[in-house]
Amino acid sequence: MDLADVENVTFNDQGLAPVIAQDATTGVVLMLAWMDAEALRRTLSTRRATYWSRSRRSYWVKGETSGHTQTVREVRLDCDRDAILLLVDQVGAACHTGQATCFDVYEPLLRQENHAVVSA
Numbered sequence: 001m002d003l004a005d006v007e008n009v010t011f012n013d014q015g016l017a018p019v020i021a022q023d024a025t026t027g028v029v030l031m032l033a034w035m036d037a038e039a040l041r042r043t044l045s046t047r048r049a050t051y052w053s054r055s056r057r058s059y060w061v062k063g064e065t066s067g068h069t070q071t072v073r074e075v076r077l078d079c080d081r082d083a084i085l086l087l088v089d090q091v092g093a094a095c096h097t098g099q100a101t102c103f104d105v106y107e108p109l110l111r112q113e114n115h116a117v118v119s120a
Contacts, residue, residue: 001074001076001077003041003045006037006040006041006044008077008081009037009040009077009081009082009084010080010081010082011036011037011082012082015036016035016036016052016054017034017035017036017040017082017083017084018032018033018083018084019032019033019034019035019051019083020085020086021033021062021070021086021088021090021094022085022086022088023087023089023090024073024074024087024088024089025089028100028101029101029103030070030094030095030101030102030103031094031095031101031102032102033049033051033052034051034052034054035050035051035052036052038052039052039059040075040084042059043072043075043086044075046061047071047072047073048061048062048063048069048070048071048072049061049062049069049070049071049072049086049088062094063091063092066092067092068090068091068092068093068094069090069091069092070086070088070089070090070091070094071089071091072086072087072088073087073088073089074086074087
């Protein structure tokens with residue numbers, strides 16, 4: 001994805017698109033955040049994950065204050081062009097709680113069951 005592709009992203013009625021950050025090496029899903037067109041442009045031009053904070057109503061660069069940075073290797077859009085995937089090199093914890101990923105903080109809502117595979 002390059003800067004020209006920003007015009008092809010479908011943002012919601014607040015001008016935002018959800019963003020999943022995934023570790024480019026391990027494949028671990030790190031966090032969910034939001035971007036508007038400007039945050040995406042900044043991310044593409046600097047390769048530093050830049051998000052839009054809905055609560056603070058401002059841009060933030062991941063790790064700018066904590067040192068827990070995300071260097072972006074690749075940016076992908078889903079098939080509807082309304083969700084963004086960042087493949088990143090994460091330094092330090094991704095979650096604001098200090099956890100490696102925001103998705104390991106709570107117990108899973110649904111766990112995989114062990115099913116025997118039946119062959120024909």
